[in-house]
Amino acid sequence: MVATPALLVAAPASGHGKTTVVAALARLHTRLGRKVRVFKCGPDFLDPQIHALASGSPCENIDFRMCGEGDARWRLARAAEDADLILVEGVMGLHDGEPSSAALARRLGLPILLVIDASAMAGSFGAVAWGLKHYKDGAPITHVVANRVGSDWHAELCRDTLVGNSADDIAWAGALPRDAAAALPERHLGLLPAAEIADLDARIARMADLLATTPATGLPPPVDFAAVPPAPTSPQGAGRHAEAGPGNARDGATPYTFDKLLAGKTIAVARDAAFCFLYPANLECLEALGARLVFFSPLADAALPACDAIWLPGGYPELHAEKIAANAGMRTALRTHVAAGQPLLAECGGMMACFDSLDANPMFGLLTGSVRMQKKLAGLGLLSVDLPEGNLSGHTFHYSMTETPLAPIAQALKSTGKGSEAIYRHKRLTASYMHCYFPANPAAAARLFLP
Numbered sequence: 362m363v364a365t366p367a368l369l370v371a372a373p374a375s376g377h378g379k380t381t382v383v384a385a386l387a388r389l390h391t392r393l394g395r396k397v398r399v400f401k402c403g404p405d406f407l408d409p410q411i412h413a414l415a416s417g418s419p420c421e422n423i424d425f426r427m428c429g430e431g432d433a434r435w436r437l438a439r440a441a442e443d444a445d446l447i448l449v450e451g452v453m454g455l456h457d458g459e460p461s462s463a464a465l466a467r468r469l470g471l472p473i474l475l476v477i478d479a480s481a482m483a484g485s486f487g488a489v490a491w492g493l494k495h496y497k498d499g500a501p502i503t504h505v506v507a508n509r510v511g512s513d514w515h516a517e518l519c520r521d522t523l524v525g526n527s528a529d530d531i532a533w534a535g536a537l538p539r540d541a542a543a544a545l546p547e548r549h550l551g552l553l554p555a556a557e558i559a560d561l562d563a564r565i566a567r568m569a570d571l572l573a574t575t576p577a578t579g580l581p582p583p584v585d586f587a588a589v590p591p592a593p594t595s596p597q598g599a600g601r602h603a604e605a606g607p608g609n610a611r612d613g614a615t616p617y618t619f620d621k622l623l624a625g626k627t628i629a630v631a632r633d634a635a636f637c638f639l640y641p642a643n644l645e646c647l648e649a650l651g652a653r654l655v656f657f658s659p660l661a662d663a664a665l666p667a668c669d670a671i672w673l674p675g676g677y678p679e680l681h682a683e684k685i686a687a688n689a690g691m692r693t694a695l696r697t698h699v700a701a702g703q704p705l706l707a708e709c710g711g712m713m714a715c716f717d718s719l720d721a722n723p724m725f726g727l728l729t730g731s732v733r734m735q736k737k738l739a740g741l742g743l744l745s746v747d748l749p750e751g752n753l754s755g756h757t758f759h760y761s762m763t764e765t766p767l768a769p770i771a772q773a774l775k776s777t778g779k780g781s782e783a784i785y786r787h788k789r790l791t792a793s794y795m796h797c798y799f800p801a802n803p804a805a806a807a808r809l810f811l812p
Contacts, residue, residue, distance in 0.1 A: 364583035365441035369402075369471040371451035371462045371500075373489060377478040378508040380408045381545055382537070383450045384415035385568035386577060391416055392569065393578070395445035400437065402462055403452035404743070404756040404796065406638040406675070410554055411545065412450070415565045419641040423449070425460050426743050426776060427754050427798050428642075430468070434587070436642075437469065441586040455493050455500055463493075463500035470584050472503040474534060479519050480509040487522025490531050504534035506577070511539060535575025537568065554637050554677075621651030622807035629668035633658035635685065636711060638675035638796065643806075646799040650807045659714070663690030670704040670810035671695070673711025675796055679734050679761065682722035685714055692725050699727050704789040704810045709759055712785075712792040716763065727790055730765025744795050746773035746784060751805025755797040757782050 370386070372379045387397045399412035399420045404427050409420035421440075423433035440447055449471060451462030466473050475493060479486055486507060494502040507519040516536035523533055545553070545564065558564070572578070628647060632639065636659060647654060655666045660681055665671070678685060685691075699705055705727075707715045715727040720734055740757040748771055755773070769783035773795045784793040791809055799806035 363438065363441040364585050365444055365447055366580040366582065367437075367441075367447035367449070367471055367584040367586075368474050368503075368581040369449040369451055369462060369466045369469075370474045370476060371455040371466070371502075372476045372478075373493060374454040374457075377476050378537070379450055379476050380411060381568055382474075382476050382506060382508065382572075383408075383448050384411050384565050385572045386448055387412060387416040388565045388569040389572050389578065390446050390580075395580075396443060397446045397448060398440040398444040400440075400447070400449045401452075402450060402465060403458075404758075404798070405452070406640070406796075407554060408450060409641075410556070410637075411561065411565075412448075414561060416448075421641055422798075423465075424743075424798075425465065427756055427801070429801060432642075432800055434469070438586040441584075446580060447584070456496055463496075464498070466501055467498070472501050472581055472584075474581075475502050475505040475531070476508050477505060478509050479507040479515070479536070480511065480539060483515060483518040484522060486519040487531075490523065494531060502531055503581070504532045504576075506534045506575075507536040509539040510536045532576075534577055535572070537571050537575075540567065540571070554634070556634065556637070620804075622804060623647065623810060624651030626651070626669045626810065627653045627655060627667065628670045628672055628810055629666050630654055630656050630672045631659050631674060631711065632656045633660045634676070635660055635678045635681040635714070636674050636676040638708075638710065640796075640798065643797075643799040646803050646806065647810075650803055652810070659688065659691050659695075660684050663688065663694075665691075665694045665698065669812075671698060671706070672810070673705065673707040673714065675709030675711060678710045678714040678719060678724070682719050682724075685719075685724060686722045692723075695725050695727060699788055699790050702788050702812060704812060705791070706797075706809050707790065707792040708796050709757070709794050712794065713761055713763075715790070715792055716765065719761075728765065728785060728787060728792060729767060730763055732761050732763050734761050736760070740780075740782060740794055742775040742777060742780065744773040744775055744782060746771055746793075746795065748784065748791075748805065748809075750808035751802050753795075753797045753805050754801045755795045757794045757796065759794050 370383045387399050390397050397416040399416050400423050401409045412420035421436050455463050490505045510516045520533045657666050713732045714724050716730045716732050717726050718731045740759045743756045745754045767785050770786045771784040772781040774781050782794045
C-alpha cells in the first residue's frame with residue numbers, strides 16, 4: 362500500500378474548464394519539483410495529450426466499464442509508487458455517467474476539487490457547490506475553484522457564498538480570470554490535439570502562473586492506493602463481464618506477465634496528425650505481449666517499415682484527406698500488405714481511410730465503399746464485441762457515415778443496449794468505428810495482429 366497525495370478534478374458539466382485546470386495544476390506542481398501523474402476518466406484521447414505535455418509523463422485512462430475497476434486501481438497504485446501527486450480529471454459533469462465521477466471518487470477514496478465556471482453567477486456559486494456535494498449519494502468535494510471570474514470583486518462574491526452557510530464544509534481554492542490567451546481551442550471531436558496547438562505550452566504556463574497565487578500550490582491529503590491482486594479471470598480468457606485488470610502483475614516492474622503471444626512480431630503503428638488516437642496502455646500492452654513497435658506516418662511516408670502487422674488507429678483523416686489521396690506509395694504498400702494476408706487493425710479514423718473514398722477523396726481502397734462526414738454526431742458510447750479472437754471492449758465517437766456493400770462479421774454492442782457498430786473483415790484486415798482497449802483482453806488483442 363502506497364499513500365500519495367491525490368485528487369479528482371470535476372465540474373458541474375462539460376465546458377467549465379476541468380482540462381485547463383488539471384493541466385495548469387500539473388505544470389504548477391511539476392515546476393515545484395514534484396513528479397505528477399495525471400489520469401483521465403473515460404475513453405478520451407485528446408485531454409490526455411495535453412496532460413502529458415503539462416506533466417511530462419504519459420496520461421493514462423481509467424474507466425470502470427471499458428477498462429475495468431481492477432485495471433484502474435492497479436494503474437493508480439503503480440503511479441503512486443513514485444509520484445508526488447496524482448491528478449484525475451473527471452468526465453462530463455460530476456454526476457453524469459455510470460459510474461459517475463462522483464461514484465468513482467467515492468470508490469477510489471479520492472477527494473474532489475470542483476471547478477465551476479462562475480462567469481454568469483455570483484450568489485449562486487455556493488449553492489451549486491453544495492448541491493453537487495450532497496446530491497444523491499454525495500460526492501467527497503473538499504475544495505472549489507471559481508473559473509472565468511470577471512474581477513477580484515467577482516471572485517470575492519463567489520467566495521463569500523461558501524462562508525457562514527451550509528456550504529462551509531467546502532474550502533475556497535481560489536479563482537481564475539477569464540483569459541482567452543489561456544483557453545484551449547476546440548473542434549467537432551473536442552479539444553484540438555496537443556500537437557496542433559502551436560502555443561499550447563505557453564497557454565498551460567500562463568494558467569499555471571495564475572494558479573500559483575492561489576491555495577492550489579498546496580498538496581492534497583495522501584490517499585492509500587492498495588496493490589491490486591491478479592484479476593480472477595486470466596487475461597487470455599477475459600470475457601464481457603470479467604473485471605479487466607493487469608493480468609498477473611507481480612512487483613510493479615512490468616504490468617503484464619502473461620504469455621508472449623506476439624514474441625518476434627513487429628507491429629507498424631501509424632502515428633501522425635491524421636492518426637493520433639493511441640492509448641498509452643494499448644502500446645504498453647502490445648509490448649508486454651512481446652511485440653516490437655515501429656511507428657510510421659501514412660501522410661509523409663511512401664513505404665511501410667518492415668513489419669508483420671499494422672495498426673491504423675483513429676484520428677482525423679478527414680482533415681488530411683487530400684494528402685492521403687496523394688500518397689500513392691503508401692496506398693500501394695498497404696494494399697500489398699493486405700493482399701498477402703498480413704494482419705491490419707483499422708479503428709475509426711483508420712477504418713475511414715481504408716475505404717475507397719472519404720468525402721470524394723480517394724483513400725487507400727482496402728475496403729469497398731465510401732465515407733462522408735456530417736455535422737451531426739453519428740456514434741457515441743461504450744462497446745463490447747465478440748470476435749473469433751475473443752471479446753473486446755472499447756468505445757465509439759464519430760461524425761462520419763459509411764456506405765458499403767460489405768457484410769459485417771460482428772456487431773459491437775453499446776453498453777446501453779441501444780445501437781451497435783459494424784465490424785468488417787477482409788482477409789486479415791479488421792476494421793470498425795470501435796476503439797479497442799487492449800488490456801481488457803490482451804490475448805484477444807494479440808490475435809488481431811497474428812496471421
